[in-house]
Amino acid sequence: MIYDVLIIGAGPAGCSAALTLRNRNKTVLMAYTGDGALGLAEKINNYPGTRGKSGREMLELFRAEALDAGAEIRKDKVSQLLPMGDTFSAIVGPEIVSARSVLLTIGASRGKEIPGEQTLLGRGVSYCATCDAMLYRGRPVLVIGTDQESVEEANFLSGVCSSVQYLCEKKHDLTALNEKIVRLPGKPGAVERADGTQIRVRTEDRAYTADCVFILRPAVAPGTLLPGLTTDGAAIRHDEKMRTSVPRVCVAGDAAGAPLQVAKAVGDGCIAALSLAEDLKTGAPE
Numbered sequence: 478m479i480y481d482v483l484i485i486g487a488g489p490a491g492c493s494a495a496l497t498l499r500n501r502n503k504t505v506l507m508a509y510t511g512d513g514a515l516g517l518a519e520k521i522n523n524y525p526g527t528r529g530k531s532g533r534e535m536l537e538l539f540r541a542e543a544l545d546a547g548a549e550i551r552k553d554k555v556s557q558l559l560p561m562g563d564t565f566s567a568i569v570g571p572e573i574v575s576a577r578s579v580l581l582t583i584g585a586s587r588g589k590e591i592p593g594e595q596t597l598l599g600r601g602v603s604y605c606a607t608c609d610a611m612l613y614r615g616r617p618v619l620v621i622g623t624d625q626e627s628v629e630e631a632n633f634l635s636g637v638c639s640s641v642q643y644l645c646e647k648k649h650d651l652t653a654l655n656e657k658i659v660r661l662p663g664k665p666g667a668v669e670r671a672d673g674t675q676i677r678v679r680t681e682d683r684a685y686t687a688d689c690v691f692i693l694r695p696a697v698a699p700g701t702l703l704p705g706l707t708t709d710g711a712a713i714r715h716d717e718k719m720r721t722s723v724p725r726v727c728v729a730g731d732a733a734g735a736p737l738q739v740a741k742a743v744g745d746g747c748i749a750a751l752s753l754a755e756d757l758k759t760g761a762p763e
């Protein structure tokens with residue numbers, strides 16, 4: 478199946494866009510990794526009609542509405558988007574998904590890259606354990622983890638790879654980490670090629686090697702997700718209709734820049750959805 482629109486993110490911007498797109502009879506897949514910024518908000522007092530609901534309560538309502546409207550929703554990271562002429566191929570969790578257009582509602586926080594990771598991406602550095610584990614079956618790997626999801630993916634790798642070393646990029650709970658996995662001290666400082674096919678990760682005072690380094694974060698930098706996207710600082714550059722520098726790709730919400738608020742995210746999502754619906758009808762300007 479080829480979806481009309483792949484929405485990356487299921488926060489207020491993505492859910493708002495999904496409703497408008499479904500009203501225009503477009504097929505929609507939303508892929509998300511977690512609750513985003515709204516999931517962290519204790520109470521929202523500046524969005525009409527919510528009467529001080531928590532961020533989580535609002536999210537549940539938003540997603541239920543998008544589902545009821547007929548959007549498909551799946552909890553999977555989108556790690557790469559590739560333009561393929563009239564469509565995009567997206568790596569969504571372990572699968573390749575096709576869509577005619579894309580809406581980026583990936584929120585504001587994307588973490589800082591480790592020096593060297595971009596150069597080695599796809600050549601010994603991977604962002605997706607589910608996608609690439611089999612390439613490293615029976616071989617030693619190293620995971621750079623950020624959250625509970627990373628712990629689960631590292632546990633999965635420990636069943637496939639000969640050994641797994643685990644280094645924390647951010648502090649998080651490691652109690653569920655499989656006992657076979659070796660925890661490393663320090664923070665990742667750089668990733669570089671070592672001898673032969675091996676990759677070396679440097680911390681402040683040590684270095685570790687493996688055949689592949691899995692950097693497992695809940696989000697991917699926009700330029701890595703889709704080469705050719707132009708950014709203004711942390712925000713993805715867009716016109717007044719939320720179109721980005723890549724045809725048939727729009728942006729909405731915090732990913733499009735300030736003000737970082739639910740009301741603005743919802744409004745952006747609606748404008749972006751209308752632009753994509755228009756582009757699907759007429760063909761986007763190249």
Ligand SMILES: Cc1cc2nc3c(=O)[nH]c(=O)nc-3n(C[C@H](O)[C@H](O)[C@H](O)COP(=O)(O)OP(=O)(O)OC[C@H]3O[C@@H](n4cnc5c(N)ncnc54)[C@H](O)[C@@H]3O)c2cc1C
Binds near residue numbers: 513514518584730736
């Ligand atoms: C603590 C806190 C309190 C806040 N309080 C308020 C408030 O009172 N009022 C207010 O108006 N605003 C508040 N905000 C801001 C508000 O939450 C954001 O402006 C709003 O959530 C932005 O919506 P969004 O859809 O753009 O992004 P987000 O809600 O951040 O959603 C981003 C989505 O993208 C997904 N994602 C990212 N990368 C990928 C990827 N590669 N693959 C798949 N999915 C991906 C995430 O899983 C998530 O679903 C608060 C924010 C915080 C952090």
